[in-house]
Amino acid sequence: MAVYTDVSFEELEILLADYRVGAPLSFKGIAEGVENSNFFLQTDKGAFILTLYEKRVREADLPFFLGLLEHLSAGGIACPQPVRNVKGAQWSTLNRRPAALLTFLTGVSLRRPDVKHCGAAGAALAALHAAGADFPLRRQNALGAQSWPNLAHSLLDQAEGVQIGLRKLVDEALRKLDGHWPHNLPQGVIHADLFPDNVLFMDSKVSGLIDFYFACDDAFAYDLAVMLNAWCFERDGFNVTKSRALVSAYRKTRALSDEEIDALPRLATGAALRFLLTRLHDLINHDPMALVRPKDPREFAKRLRFHLRVKSPTEYGL
Amino acid sequence: MAVYTDVSFEELEILLADYRVGAPLSFKGIAEGVENSNFFLQTDKGAFILTLYEKRVREADLPFFLGLLEHLSAGGIACPQPVRNVKGAQWSTLNRRPAALLTFLTGVSLRRPDVKHCGAAGAALAALHAAGADFPLRRQNALGAQSWPNLAHSLLDQAEGVQIGLRKLVDEALRKLDGHWPHNLPQGVIHADLFPDNVLFMDSKVSGLIDFYFACDDAFAYDLAVMLNAWCFERDGFNVTKSRALVSAYRKTRALSDEEIDALPRLATGAALRFLLTRLHDLINHDPMALVRPKDPREFAKRLRFHLRVKSPTEYGL
Numbered sequence: 001m002a003v004y005t006d007v008s009f010e011e012l013e014i015l016l017a018d019y020r021v022g023a024p025l026s027f028k029g030i031a032e033g034v035e036n037s038n039f040f041l042q043t044d045k046g047a048f049i050l051t052l053y054e055k056r057v058r059e060a061d062l063p064f065f066l067g068l069l070e071h072l073s074a075g076g077i078a079c080p081q082p083v084r085n086v087k088g089a090q091w092s093t094l095n096r097r098p099a100a101l102l103t104f105l106t107g108v109s110l111r112r113p114d115v116k117h118c119g120a121a122g123a124a125l126a127a128l129h130a131a132g133a134d135f136p137l138r139r140q141n142a143l144g145a146q147s148w149p150n151l152a153h154s155l156l157d158q159a160e161g162v163q164i165g166l167r168k169l170v171d172e173a174l175r176k177l178d179g180h181w182p183h184n185l186p187q188g189v190i191h192a193d194l195f196p197d198n199v200l201f202m203d204s205k206v207s208g209l210i211d212f213y214f215a216c217d218d219a220f221a222y223d224l225a226v227m228l229n230a231w232c233f234e235r236d237g238f239n240v241t242k243s244r245a246l247v248s249a250y251r252k253t254r255a256l257s258d259e260e261i262d263a264l265p266r267l268a269t270g271a272a273l274r275f276l277l278t279r280l281h282d283l284i285n286h287d288p289m290a291l292v293r294p295k296d297p298r299e300f301a302k303r304l305r306f307h308l309r310v311k312s313p314t315e316y317g318l
Numbered sequence: 319m320a321v322y323t324d325v326s327f328e329e330l331e332i333l334l335a336d337y338r339v340g341a342p343l344s345f346k347g348i349a350e351g352v353e354n355s356n357f358f359l360q361t362d363k364g365a366f367i368l369t370l371y372e373k374r375v376r377e378a379d380l381p382f383f384l385g386l387l388e389h390l391s392a393g394g395i396a397c398p399q400p401v402r403n404v405k406g407a408q409w410s411t412l413n414r415r416p417a418a419l420l421t422f423l424t425g426v427s428l429r430r431p432d433v434k435h436c437g438a439a440g441a442a443l444a445a446l447h448a449a450g451a452d453f454p455l456r457r458q459n460a461l462g463a464q465s466w467p468n469l470a471h472s473l474l475d476q477a478e479g480v481q482i483g484l485r486k487l488v489d490e491a492l493r494k495l496d497g498h499w500p501h502n503l504p505q506g507v508i509h510a511d512l513f514p515d516n517v518l519f520m521d522s523k524v525s526g527l528i529d530f531y532f533a534c535d536d537a538f539a540y541d542l543a544v545m546l547n548a549w550c551f552e553r554d555g556f557n558v559t560k561s562r563a564l565v566s567a568y569r570k571t572r573a574l575s576d577e578e579i580d581a582l583p584r585l586a587t588g589a590a591l592r593f594l595l596t597r598l599h600d601l602i603n604h605d606p607m608a609l610v611r612p613k614d615p616r617e618f619a620k621r622l623r624f625h626l627r628v629k630s631p632t633e634y635g636l
Contacts, residue, residue, distance in 0.1 A: 003349040008428070008429035008430070009426040009427065009428050009429065010428065010429055010430055011429075012426075024426060025424045025425070025426075025520070026422075026424050026425065026426065027426045028348045028349070028350060028358065029348060029349030029350070030346045030347060030348050030349065030358070031321040031346070031347030031348065031349055032346060032347070040346065040348070040358060042424070104344075106343045106344050106360070107343070107344065108327040108330075108342060108343075108344065108345045109327065110326070110327050110328065111326035111327065111328055111329075112326070112328055202343070
């Protein structure tokens with residue numbers, strides 16, 4: 001977590017001439033997200049985040065990402081809202097990078113959410129799915145199920161060096177999903193990365209959802225499967241009380257069909273595989289000069305093993 | 319600039335049980351300083367910085383650093399003030415590191431301060447020297463003149479690989495200072511690192527001085543010489559209008575003796591050498607896994623060459 005592209009106060013001032021956000025009082029780089037450079041800006045009118053999009057976020061995707069944030073904000077979801085500049089644009093250019101000014105959300109992300117937090121986060125996901133339903137833009141899930149076999153093939157030779165047995169595990173998961181991936185589930189805009197890092201809490205209530213830069217169109221239930229992976233594992237394994245709280249709260253706002261429930265073990269397997277593969281990729285291709293430490297892929301190897309043994313959705317507390 | 323040691327919200331909450339600073343509303347790692355891990359904390363009572371001291375700041379020095387901040391705050395200097403915990407201690411322990419909670423200062427640091435800013439910063443330095451005069455603790459300048467010959471020797475073999483001529487330049491500076499370093503100038507607490515990064519402005523007024531982790535006892539005029547290096551060079555060379563503004567503003571609060579004025583070229587040479595050597599050290603010993611990019615030593619080679627050619631303090635605008 002670091003700032004990749006520095007922004008001086010003088011550069012900020014030139015940018016702010018195009019915005020009506022008041023006079024700057026404080027401006028600091030923050031260690032947030034692994035994809036972009038982020039700065040905290042306090043002005044006499046409020047608090048903002050300035051984001052410079054680095055190479056992993058394509059400028060062509062910004063109308064989707066920033067449009068979605070506007071759409072969700074209008075729909076009552078607490079998420080960062082892009083501040084349009086005086087020309088009405090959602091983003092500008094700063095230091096040769098697309099740069100957006102977004103409203104700052106109060107709240108803190110938790111490292112060890114409890115059952116109550118899992119419930120609140122599940123409800124927030126369902127509200128997000130409902131609010132995103134009529135968003136008109138589309139974006140394919142670049143890290144969806146269709147991408148995993150090729151990604152896996154590019155990594156398998158080196159996977160054994162990370163952990164013995166990883167190659168066999170990935171092969172087993174790919175074989176299990178091959179021809180059995182659920183393609184006809186209800187789809188719409190999903191967050192696709194709703195880890196505890198990306199949910200802000202005030203006391204036990206969700207005060208905001210952040211980091212929508214993996215958002216895309218995919219099965220709603222896949223988003224839930226990502227959360228089963230991201231919120232319900234503890235050091236000693238899967239906590240079914242947490243997953244029950246998460247899924248139950250979700251279902252109060254958006255009903256799950258029988259097909260979605262049946263598909264959960266495969267969706268959860270796929271989600272674990274997705275994070276295992278991308279973390280493996282980031283570790284194997286890690287630039288030692290990069291300002292970010294790669295995350296440990298082995299956590300997701302454990303989670304993947306768990307899902308491969310699941311025989312019924314009831315094991316997730318349904 | 320990065321966060322070296324992560325702090326979860328849960329860990330923060332345990333720490334905050336020992337402080338009376340209100341309920342947390344926001345908590346984020348910030349990219350500030352190269353020595354420590356820093357976090358921005360907003361509570362319902364105010365804004366704070368949480369600093370975890372990494373290996374380059376010794377715990378034994380914290381009574382000096384934090385006591386100085388309290389002393390200077392009491393003396394009217396706008397600088398971060400350590401918040402004492404319920405036991406009255408200036409720092410606690412968090413994630414096996416000493417950790418202090420400090421008040422947050424509004425203001426922004428400038429990359430290209432103009433003449434007016436140089437004047438304001440010079441006045442702030444003099445006020446700092448005056449306010450620190452009766453501070454009872456002492457700390458030797460670990461990076462003072464006595465340290466340069468050994469530091470230089472440990473680097474000279476590799477210096478040529480950084481820039482051709484660097485070895486000769488460092489030798490020339492050491493020879494010039496050997497036996498001619500001014501030892502009897504008025505001394506007291508100095509900041510020793512008052513670069514533009516460490517001065518916060520609101521409009522054209524100084525709103526705060528930060529990052530006192532090189533503060534020590536040394537000649538007041540050496541602190542001024544550090545600022546001549548840090549504030550008055552532009553891409554095309556030394557700007558005497560800036561140095562005149564800086565020194566004149568300083569002298570309005572604290573008079574310079576004839577000895578201090580005479581010594582300025584040697585002090586400025588020494589200050590340039592100090593930053594050249596420490597940057598060389600950081601570059602040569604750079605851990606590629608470190609979360610910080612080393613600063614370019616060659617800037618200070620240029621500045622050192624400038625000072626070596628100076629024949630009279632009048633060239634600094636005095």
